[in-house]
Amino acid sequence: MTPAAPPLMTDTDDVRASPRAAPRQELLESQLAALFEVSSVLSRSLDLSETLREVLEVLHQRGRMCKGMVSLVDRETGDLLVSALHDNEVEPLRSVRYQPGEGVIGRILERNQPWIVERLADEPRFLDRLGFYDPKLPFIGVPIRMGEEGVVGVIAAQPPHLDDPIDRRARFLEMVANLIGQAVRLAHMVEDERRELKEERDKLRREVRGDHGFKSIIGHTDTMRLVFEQVRQVAKWNTTVLIRGESGTGKELVANAIHYNSPRARNAFVRLNCAALPDNLLESELFGHEKGAFTGAVAQRKGRFEQADGGTLFLDEIGEISAAFQAKLLRVLQEGEFERVGGTRTQKVDVRVIAATNRDLEAELKAGVFREDLYYRLNVMPIFIPSLADRIEDVPDLARFLVAKIGKQQGRELRVTDSAVRVLMRHNWPGNVRELENCLERAAVMSEEGVIDRDVIEMAGLNVSAVMGSPPMAPATEVRSTDLEDPDLDERERVIAALEEAGWVQAKAARLLNMTPRQIAYRIQTLKINVRQY
Ligand SMILES: Nc1ncnc2c1ncn2[C@@H]1O[C@H](COP(=O)(O)OP(=O)(O)O)[C@@H](O)[C@H]1O
Ligand SMILES: [Mg+2]
Numbered sequence: 001m002t003p004a005a006p007p008l009m010t011d012t013d014d015v016r017a018s019p020r021a022a023p024r025q026e027l028l029e030s031q032l033a034a035l036f037e038v039s040s041v042l043s044r045s046l047d048l049s050e051t052l053r054e055v056l057e058v059l060h061q062r063g064r065m066c067k068g069m070v071s072l073v074d075r076e077t078g079d080l081l082v083s084a085l086h087d088n089e090v091e092p093l094r095s096v097r098y099q100p101g102e103g104v105i106g107r108i109l110e111r112n113q114p115w116i117v118e119r120l121a122d123e124p125r126f127l128d129r130l131g132f133y134d135p136k137l138p139f140i141g142v143p144i145r146m147g148e149e150g151v152v153g154v155i156a157a158q159p160p161h162l163d164d165p166i167d168r169r170a171r172f173l174e175m176v177a178n179l180i181g182q183a184v185r186l187a188h189m190v191e192d193e194r195r196e197l198k199e200e201r202d203k204l205r206r207e208v209r210g211d212h213g214f215k216s217i218i219g220h221t222d223t224m225r226l227v228f229e230q231v232r233q234v235a236k237w238n239t240t241v242l243i244r245g246e247s248g249t250g251k252e253l254v255a256n257a258i259h260y261n262s263p264r265a266r267n268a269f270v271r272l273n274c275a276a277l278p279d280n281l282l283e284s285e286l287f288g289h290e291k292g293a294f295t296g297a298v299a300q301r302k303g304r305f306e307q308a309d310g311g312t313l314f315l316d317e318i319g320e321i322s323a324a325f326q327a328k329l330l331r332v333l334q335e336g337e338f339e340r341v342g343g344t345r346t347q348k349v350d351v352r353v354i355a356a357t358n359r360d361l362e363a364e365l366k367a368g369v370f371r372e373d374l375y376y377r378l379n380v381m382p383i384f385i386p387s388l389a390d391r392i393e394d395v396p397d398l399a400r401f402l403v404a405k406i407g408k409q410q411g412r413e414l415r416v417t418d419s420a421v422r423v424l425m426r427h428n429w430p431g432n433v434r435e436l437e438n439c440l441e442r443a444a445v446m447s448e449e450g451v452i453d454r455d456v457i458e459m460a461g462l463n464v465s466a467v468m469g470s471p472p473m474a475p476a477t478e479v480r481s482t483d484l485e486d487p488d489l490d491e492r493e494r495v496i497a498a499l500e501e502a503g504w505v506q507a508k509a510a511r512l513l514n515m516t517p518r519q520i521a522y523r524i525q526t527l528k529i530n531v532r533q534y
Helices: 021-044 048-061 105-109 166-212 220-233 250-258 279-287 323-335 363-364 372-380 387-410 419-423 432-446 454-459 464-468 492-502 506-512 517-526
Strands: 066-073 078-086 115-117 139-143 152-160 243-244 269-273 313-314 337-339 346-348 354-356 382-383
Touching: 021 048, 021 166, 048 152, 048 166, 066 464, 078 105, 078 115, 078 152, 105 115, 105 139, 105 152, 105 387, 105 419, 139 166, 152 166, 152 279, 152 506, 166 250, 220 243, 220 517, 243 250, 250 269, 250 313, 250 354, 279 337, 279 363, 323 337, 323 372, 323 492, 363 372, 372 419, 372 517, 387 419, 387 432, 419 454, 419 492, 492 517
Parallel strands: 243 354, 243 382, 269 313, 313 354
Antiparallel strands: 066 078, 066 152, 115 139, 139 152, 337 346
């Protein structure tokens, strides 16, 4: 089967002059062609097992090397895994592993040295795990090296006849191995980078979900629980949602929660504030425009509807749009179709719409300001967010949550005292949660130590004396009273808490603290507790 090997040739033989030069020349040329093809195969794709198989095919067709096999080190276990075999009938066996030092292939890896035999059958260490090689043929195995990381695999093959000294055939296989080593290095780099990017992406995704999930919406009153329940239900579907509520109640937060808990969460959440733009700009913002559609349209631009394709479009302040624009919006909501400004081609998109308004749309319907058909298109699933004054019991949790959020932004620990929280609960918050957040942010800025107490709140612009007189709006049970025995409580907070509990009657507060009226008066003075106005 194997033709007799031609007589060996030495490096000093003059290739051109020798009468045996012709076959040698031919071999060299076909090896060169093979190397060229191997390098282009390897640069074509990063899918190693696919390209390695192609490399073995090139070796077979052009390189006069059959029975090719590539094993690469598994980066996790350090074992050699068969990555590619040149034989269509034998599928690369993932289960065939060599430990370093095991069998011929394992030894090549361990010693980082080529291994060459003229007849495989003569080698007792050969394991023949694959049942793949021809025992009558020579065998060449060389390490695949990758720069400083050393050996990363082994390539082996069998020359069907020895038409050249076997170590010259081995040199050729080493060149191929070097090319493979470069490709493996590149594949590792790409794989590492991809994994890092993926981890980063997953981390960011978790963060975004956390920032926009239910955890970021505080509220335990019944009305807020109903909101959560509605969000959870409606998130699953593509239903259009209309979020109602006063300014600052958290409409945008709820829109975010719907999107990030919906099947569209991986796609874009695009917001447009309809109140911020005049009609013509609103139109090009929403629908995009073609190049040259109007002065300044220097390039074609995608509108928000296109940007939100596959995701969610949040139309904030929908109650502010003009009658003309209401008609345009109605068409896209009804047909899911529109044209870019200055364009003729009809665009189709898959967008879930969430709208929000603080207006009394029903009154505007009656007054003929808001189109009835658009109202019904939007109002498929209304969600009403109660104003903060109607859920003042949520203020303590909200205050602590917002203070933690502000602390994170400022990069320091912030704390809000119970007495401060009680003051906050007596305000009626016409600006809702946004007003509360702004008030706490101002307080945080003014608090050097990072403790927000009632004085800081007052300095932040909340008129404590004005609200002190009014009865608490929440049921008394909701107002957390401070434990006067709490050892962590500082002296000032303790005195304030006692005074609050005693309705600012000093003698009564003194009794709560086991003090004399003189002692408490002295404390009030030295701790600079402001009692004048009460
Ligand atoms: N229930 C809530 N829990 C935590 N933060 C809230 C809540 N409601 C509103 N906020 C915060 O208050 C601010 C105003 O909310 P936003 O959603 O913009 O209100 P709206 O869109 O109704 O005017 C935002 O910073 C938001 O994070
Ligand atoms: Mg808003």
